Amino acid sequence: MRNGLPRHVAIIMDGNGRWAKRRQLPRIAGHRAGVENVRTVVRRCAELGIEVLTLFAFSSENWRRPPTEVRLLMDLFVMALDQEAAKLHENGIRLQVIGDRTAFPKRLQRTIASAEALTRDNRALTLVIAANYGGRWDIAQAARKLAEDVRAGTLEPADITPEALSPHLCLSGLPEPDLFIRSGGEERISNYLLWQLAYTELYFTDCLWPDFDAAQFEVALESYACRQRRFGMTGDQVEGREAPAAVPGV
Ligand code: IPE
Numbered sequence: 108m109r110n111g112l113p114r115h116v117a118i119i120m121d122g123n124g125r126w127a128k129r130r131q132l133p134r135i136a137g138h139r140a141g142v143e144n145v146r147t148v149v150r151r152c153a154e155l156g157i158e159v160l161t162l163f164a165f166s167s168e169n170w171r172r173p174p175t176e177v178r179l180l181m182d183l184f185v186m187a188l189d190q191e192a193a194k195l196h197e198n199g200i201r202l203q204v205i206g207d208r209t210a211f212p213k214r215l216q217r218t219i220a221s222a223e224a225l226t227r228d229n230r231a232l233t234l235v236i237a238a239n240y241g242g243r244w245d246i247a248q249a250a251r252k253l254a255e256d257v258r259a260g261t262l263e264p265a266d267i268t269p270e271a272l273s274p275h276l277c278l279s280g281l282p283e284p285d286l287f288i289r290s291g292g293e294e295r296i297s298n299y300l301l302w303q304l305a306y307t308e309l310y311f312t313d314c315l316w317p318d319f320d321a322a323q324f325e326v327a328l329e330s331y332a333c334r335q336r337r338f339g340m341t342g343d344q345v346e347g348r349e350a351p352a353a354v355p356g357v
């Protein structure tokens with residue numbers, strides 16, 4: 108049995124710095140090449156009819172980088188959004204940014220808000236950019252909202268379940284990621300979508316992000332197509348040779 112196309116692909120775009128270093132270029136040249144490659148992958152997702160693409164652009168830990176690199180990354184983000192927002196809109200792409208944007212320069216916050224507003228009603232592809240995002244932050248901010256409901260007397264602590272928490276998490280309302288891709292050779296999650304990746308198929312490649320082209324993407328999709336997603340069941344149940352059992356308490 109083969110899986111069809113993933114509805115939602117979540118990517119950690121890693122390896123820009125090493126790509127630049129190999130060419131004896133400054134790290135920012137790698138980030139620029141990385142942005143170019145975002146265009147390629149977004150285009151491919153739209154062509155294929157993938158519903159959601161979530162890209163990790165800046166983690167809550169990336170503030171630890173040298174201040175000049177952080178500043179250049181922010182400038183690049185503003186520039187890319189300014190340049191691309193109209194084109195995304197023309198192509199029917201909806202842009203959403205997840206993460207704690209309050210830490211960003213005001214100019215970047217404004218650029219994000221206007222790109223989101225412009226593309227809000229588009230339906231071709233939802234492009235989610237995770238910026239100043241951390242999976243632990245995401246879970247903590249959702250928990251805080253439930254705590255506020257408890258304090259207001261509208262929620263009992265006993266009613267705090269995964270189902271109660273998940274509407275408050277980033278990406279709620281979108282299908283869960285089916286396929287996770289990390290370029291750049293590291294095999295770790297780096298505080299990306301910790302909750303949302305619970306049953307996502309993971310794919311790691313040594314290819315550095317600026318080199319991760321449509322052909323590399325196809326290899327990842329092919330790997331996904333061959334996986335058996337069991338969600339806790341047996342292979343026979345998934346293949347329909349045996350019925351799935353009821354989950355106690357559900
Ligand atoms: C990923 O590339 C981009 C960001 C984290 C912004 P890196 O900058 O982490 O590239 P490497 O890992 O140093 O090669």
Ligand code: IPE
Pocket residue numbers: 119120121122163164165166169293295297
């Ligand atoms: C993860 O890459 C974050 C982004 C790609 C935005 P890093 O390069 O920051 O990850 P670590 O620190 O090596 O795990």
Ligand code: MG
Pocket residue numbers: 121122123291
């Ligand atoms: Mg890295």
